[in-house]
Amino acid sequence: MIDIHTHILPNIDDGSASIDETFKMLHEAYEAGFTEICATSHYIEGQYEFNSLDRKCIIKALQKKLDQEETSIKLYNGAEAYISEEMPELVKEGIIPTIANSKYVLFELPLNSKVMYIDDVIERLIGMGNIPIIAHPERYRIVQENSSIAIDWIMQGAFLQANYASIVGRYGNDSKETLLKLLDANAIHFLGTDTHRKNSIYVKMDDIIKEFKKKIGDDRLKILSETNPRNVLNSIEFEPALPKKIKKKLFR
Amino acid sequence: MKKEVITQADPKSPVSEVFRALRTNLQFMNRFGKSQTILITSTVQAEGKSWVSANLATAYAQTGRKVILIDADMRKPRQHKIFSLKMCPGLSNYLSEVNELGRREKFSYMDCIQKTEVENLSLLPSGNIPPNPSELLLTEKLEELLKELENEFEVIIFDGAPCLLVTDSTIISRMVDSTVLVVSHKYTKVDDLKEAKKRIKSVGGKLIGVVLNRVEISSKKYADKYYYANNMMPSTNVKRAKHRESNEEVEEVKPRKESSREREYIKPKKEMKEDKEYTRPKQEKHEDKKREEKIIQDYIDDKVEDTERKIMEEIEKEKGKRFATVKEVPSDKAREILESINNYK
Numbered sequence: 021m022i023d024i025h026t027h028i029l030p031n032i033d034d035g036s037a038s039i040d041e042t043f044k045m046l047h048e049a050y051e052a053g054f055t056e057i058c059a060t061s062h063y064i065e066g067q068y069e070f071n072s073l074d075r076k077c078i079i080k081a082l083q084k085k086l087d088q089e090e091t092s093i094k095l096y097n098g099a100e101a102y103i104s105e106e107m108p109e110l111v112k113e114g115i116i117p118t119i120a121n122s123k124y125v126l127f128e129l130p131l132n133s134k135v136m137y138i139d140d141v142i143e144r145l146i147g148m149g150n151i152p153i154i155a156h157p158e159r160y161r162i163v164q165e166n167s168s169i170a171i172d173w174i175m176q177g178a179f180l181q182a183n184y185a186s187i188v189g190r191y192g193n194d195s196k197e198t199l200l201k202l203l204d205a206n207a208i209h210f211l212g213t214d215t216h217r218k219n220s221i222y223v224k225m226d227d228i229i230k231e232f233k234k235k236i237g238d239d240r241l242k243i244l245s246e247t248n249p250r251n252v253l254n255s256i257e258f259e260p261a262l263p264k265k266i267k268k269k270l271f272r
Numbered sequence: 273m274k275k276e277v278i279t280q281a282d283p284k285s286p287v288s289e290v291f292r293a294l295r296t297n298l299q300f301m302n303r304f305g306k307s308q309t310i311l312i313t314s315t316v317q318a319e320g321k322s323w324v325s326a327n328l329a330t331a332y333a334q335t336g337r338k339v340i341l342i343d344a345d346m347r348k349p350r351q352h353k354i355f356s357l358k359m360c361p362g363l364s365n366y367l368s369e370v371n372e373l374g375r376r377e378k379f380s381y382m383d384c385i386q387k388t389e390v391e392n393l394s395l396l397p398s399g400n401i402p403p404n405p406s407e408l409l410l411t412e413k414l415e416e417l418l419k420e421l422e423n424e425f426e427v428i429i430f431d432g433a434p435c436l437l438v439t440d441s442t443i444i445s446r447m448v449d450s451t452v453l454v455v456s457h458k459y460t461k462v463d464d465l466k467e468a469k470k471r472i473k474s475v476g477g478k479l480i481g482v483v484l485n486r487v488e489i490s491s492k493k494y495a496d497k498y499y500y501a502n503n504m505m506p507s508t509n510v511k512r513a514k515h516r517e518s519n520e521e522v523e524e525v526k527p528r529k530e531s532s533r534e535r536e537y538i539k540p541k542k543e544m545k546e547d548k549e550y551t552r553p554k555q556e557k558h559e560d561k562k563r564e565e566k567i568i569q570d571y572i573d574d575k576v577e578d579t580e581r582k583i584m585e586e587i588e589k590e591k592g593k594r595f596a597t598v599k600e601v602p603s604d605k606a607r608e609i610l611e612s613i614n615n616y617k
Contacts, residue, residue, distance in 0.1 A: 029609075030609055030612075030613075031605070031609055032609070034284075039609075039612055039613055039616050040616075043616070065335075066283070066334050066335070067283060067284070070603070070605075070606065071603075073564065073567075073568070073602055073606075074602050074603055074605075074606035075606075076564075076568055077568050077602050077606055077610055078606060078609055078610060078613065080568050080569075081610050081613040081614060082613060085613060085616060085617075104296060105296055105299060105300065130289050130290070130292075130293050131286070131289075132286055132289070132290070133289065133290045133293040133294075134293070134297075135293055135296065135297065136297050136300055136301070137296065137297075137300045140300070
């Protein structure tokens with residue numbers, strides 16, 4: 021399996037707090053069956069500003085250690101950018117790295133508030149020849165309240181990445197329901213773990229996979245966890261199936 | 273400085289996140305117009321004007337802009353308390369040319385401005401409470417002041433008085449680029465809000481939005497605690513933390529949307545590729561990549577000092593060139609992390 025959303029790099033953001041923890045997480049990931057991992061630590065202007073070069077150095081050093089101890093995990097560079105007006109420019113200048121040096125850019129939105137320039141950012145990224153991936157849409161309140169907004173993002177050309185653990189209710193019931201809604205509508209293209217700590221998500225992967233298999237079946241799970249992420253790593257453009265419309269619920 | 277300035281005290285909290293969103297939304301709504309001066313006001317008192325303006329100003333200052341916050345509520349001034357600064361001399365002293373002891377004295381505006389603990393943020397406090405604030409604001413000196421400040425600062429934020437009770441804010445709204453109303457959940461009356469909107473419009477002020485304050489958010493909404501748990505404010509601020517912002521479009525500001533709706537999947541625009549500023553010969557790019565690889569490798573192989581010297585020399589050599597091949601070296605923190613990885617086990 022390929023994990024395209026993690027916070028395993030030590031001391032860069034609110035993810036792993038030490039090198040020890042990073043290696044524990046990597047071993048857990050290996051146990052859980054992940055062979056390729058993108059280290060997508062946060063990039064938040066004014067808060068976590070590790071640029072592409074810093075990340076590359078650290079990843080390469082980690083990879084060297086991993087190779088020495090013969091854990092066959094391959095690490096890739098990446099970042100989870102926080103949406104801002106300047107974000108597309110930072111990607112263009114190479115300060116925010118794309119995932120595995122491909123065209124795909126992973127970014128997140130604020131969880132609880134509404135940002136009015138999402139469409140604009142998506143448009144600018146696509147105009148620059150990048151492909152935007154929006155991280156964990158099921159966790160945003162705007163999507164929970166009106167899921168059809170996520171379909172609009174897809175129609176504009178964005179991809180959506182859901183979190184594995186949402187399906188077992190780690191981020192609350194609203195997230196879980198929203199995820200199921202989005203999965204029904206064919207609106208999720210990737211799965212990632214978004215792991216921040218050791219002993220958290222990787223150790224529960226068995227249950228999570230079981231749950232996913234129950235809900236969407238083996239074949240689709242394979243597409244979301246393996247086939248589509250593989251396209252990201254190889255920087256291949258692909259056209260997913262069209263999403264269905266989601267009707268807005270009047271009463272909730 | 274009080275803990276009220278959450279954007280500074282705790283930049284990672286959900287409340288700060290909301291203020292950053294508010295800041296960028298304001299910037300976005302005014303992308304094609306000038307938005308240097310912003311007035312924050314409300315219908316009646318105690319809706320959260322001062323708190324919102326202090327935090328918004330801090331959020332602006334954090335982007336590196338030079339920001340000044342003006343306490344234009346000369347009836348119940350609060351900003352100097354929030355930032356723990358002196359109240360005099362301030363706006364009223366500057367406008368009336370009377371010092372705090374009641375003697376005539378001419379102030380230059382720089383005398384009245386104080387630096388806050390927040391980098392890039394200055395405060396012009398209210399000054400003594402004058403008997404006639406509205407008349408003071410009507411003098412030409414305010415417009416002069418505004419002109420001077422516009423040269424000096426990039427963002428100017430007014431914390432105004434409530435606009436239904438007194439006319440102070442209505443007067444200021446004529447001069448500023450945009451006016452924002454703070455309304456309080458389950459407190460502000462709809463008719464009051466309509467009246468406030470009417471008053472601001474009647475003098476030609478540009479009302480660009482409403483901030484909805486004091487919305488109760490069930491703790492469930494923050495179920496994603498693992499993200500923020502360590503950063504939540506201590507319990508003293510529980511009440512404060514129950515805020516949320518929502519922007520309502522009041523006027524013709526509309527983010528453009530329609531054009532992109534029907535676009536097909538992922539078709540990069542061609543014309544962007546021809547953008548001259550960013551096209552570079554392929555060969556050069558390739559060399560860049562090779563060079564970067566080498567730098568990284570050297571770092572990992574612990575040849576740090578040697579490479580560093582070389583890079584510094586190269587940076588020095590390429591200063592002023594349009595496309596410097598070596599842009600930077602890994603930051604100190606990254607180097608620390610690298611070192612500890614290399615020493616691990």
